[in-house]
Amino acid sequence: MKLNTGTRVYRCVRCLYTTDHPLGLTLDGEGICSGCRIHEEKDTLDWGIRWDKLEKLVAPYRIAKGNAYDCIVPVTGANDSYYIVHLVKERLGLNPLLVTYNKYFNTPLGVRNLANLRITFDCDILVQNVNPVSVKKITRTTLREMGSIYWTCLAGQTVFPVQTAVRYKIPLIIWGAHQGLEQVGMFSHEHEVEMTRRYRKDHDLMGKEADDLLSIFDTLNEDDIWQYRYPSDSELDHVGVRGIYLGNYVRWDPKAQHEEMMALHDYRSxxxxxxxxxxxxxxxxxxxxxxxxxxxxxxxxxxxxxxxxxxxxxxxxxxxxxxxxxxxxxxxxxxxxxxxxxxxxxxxxxxxxxxxxxxxxxxxxxxxxxxxxxxxxxxxxxxxxxxYKFPEPGFIATNPLSMGMQDRYITIGKGYP
Incomplete structure (x- = not known):
């Protein structure tokens, strides 16, 4: 198909992604994209064996004493957080420290879900609240220069867990699914790819680390960006920090997983x-x-x-x-x-x-x-x-975003009535 400038892109014959995907995508001789090919692994891998590999992987990080954390789990009031904590706490039997970054665009529904998450699973949680003046300054810069209102959210969500791992000397971080694997088949499940600084910068942060935002032509300064800095290699090596993705060891299916969490743990949509x-x-x-x-x-x-x-x-x-x-x-x-x-x-x-x-x-x-x-x-x-008439494809909405409360951003929502 040709776009506005005459540039030709090609669409996968199995899904609707094209060769212009920002994460990078290839088509094989049958016109099937790399993402669909890697998705085929979900129907061929032995997930029982892969779960056994996960249990062996986390075993050395399990702490016998009850007064310490085995791992860090990044969470929000949405996405796959309930399912991740369910796997970590109820199936692996680990004692996680939950961490979350305050995006400042919070909904009452998200505050409710996050409060219910930590109560239901009986977990401790750390919340990072960066100075809102700095957050707004950075957002103005990234909106103007990069067309992003979400850089601070993505930067905070991906760096605060790593900073916490270094600060509290908890080496294991457990994430959900890897976006590059799930969408475009950047890796195989069998590669068992782990968290990297490079992927975060290139894809999550659109090529801009915190220090890259500083410029003599802008109002941002050191005081605004320092909390978004990734720890140094020496700090990571000293603690032995690593981040693993559960999607390498569990057959990832967000629709099925969310519906399971709605039934078991009152996740709301x-x-x-x-x-x-x-x-x-x-x-x-x-x-x-x-x-x-x-x-x-x-x-x-x-x-x-x-x-x-x-x-x-x-x-x-x-x-x-x-x-x-x-x-x-x-x-x-x-x-x-x-x-x-x-x-x-x-x-x-x-x-x-x-x-x-x-x-x-x-x-x-x-x-x-x-x-x-x-x-x-x-x-x-x-x-x-x-x-192209279509039925709704079977997703269930349980609540409005505002939950009947004042319809505005909740700056800080530590609990819920």
Whole structure:
């Protein structure tokens, strides 16, 4: 298929990812992408053997005394946190220290889920609250320079667990699934890839470490960015810090796992306007809003494509239904943008001007002032649109984001009534 500039990209015949995927993706001679090929391993690997490998891997980190932590588990009020803690605490029998980074875009639902998580599993938790003045300064810089309102969130979520491991001398960090493996098949499950500083910088942080944000042309200074610095190699080596991914040892299926946690541990979900998946990111007003819209502007696809491709790989969606879902959701306006403008003290028109600067010319062209044409890799011909009627694909929303409370960011939410 050709995009706006005539550039040709190719789409996987099995899912809806293209060769323009920002994480890098290849197609084989049959037109099947590397992500789908690695997904095939989920149906061929012996997961009993892989679980035995996991138990042997964590055994040396188990501490006999009851007054110490065996490992660190990064969590939020959404995503796979319940399932990760379930595996670590109830199946592996480890005593984890939970850690979480305060994104400042918190929803009442996310606060409720996080409080219920630590109560249900009876775990201690550390919360990092970076000075909100610095967070806002950094967000202004990354929004302007990188088209990201989420750099601080991604940086904090990926560095605070590592900093805590060094500070408390707890060498083992246990994460969920590896994004590069799950989406594009960057690695095999059998590679048993572990956490690295390089992957964090290149992909999570879009190539910018904290110190890379400092410039004589900007207002950021040392006091603003130091809490986002990754520990040095010598600090990591001294403690022996390593981060493992459970997705290498457990057959990862977010839909099934969330539904299990909803039944067992009262995890609660919510409906979104920009995707059909109700289970992820209910802790944040912006992830499925402005952050997702920026993804569409910069990369020509949004989170609904990730969700649809994942469900196609699990054989729960047909291509026709997936295309219908993408075209129904991806162009919907970002909800809650006014909250972000109020938080950052920016005019909505100024925000839209900045957002427009980050539209990728491969996918967008400006017809006239303020009006844009989108060249979607998944665009349906108008005459065919009626052929793509679809049912909702079986996701359950239990609560609204606001939970009936005041509909605004919760700056700090340590508990829940």
């Amino acid at each position: 919510t409906a979104f306007t920009r995707t059909f998946d109700c289970y992820d990111h209910g802790d944040c007003y912006n992830y499925m809003g402005l952050h997702d819209l920026l993804k569409l502007y910069k990369h020509g696809y949004s989170k609904v494509t990730d969700h649809a491709s994942r469900e196609m790989r699990h054989r729960r969606l047909t291509r026709e239904v997936a295309l219908g879902l993408i075209n129904a959701y991806q162009r919907i306006d970002a909800p809650n943008a006014e909250k972000f403008c109020q938080w950052l003290d920016i005019d909505p028109r100024a925000l839209q001007f900045i957002l427009d600067q980050h539209r990728n010319p491969l996918y967008w062209s400006q017809a006239e002032l303020g009006e844009w044409e989108f060249y979607s890799p998944h665009r349906l011909p108008e005459k065919a649109s009626n052929l």
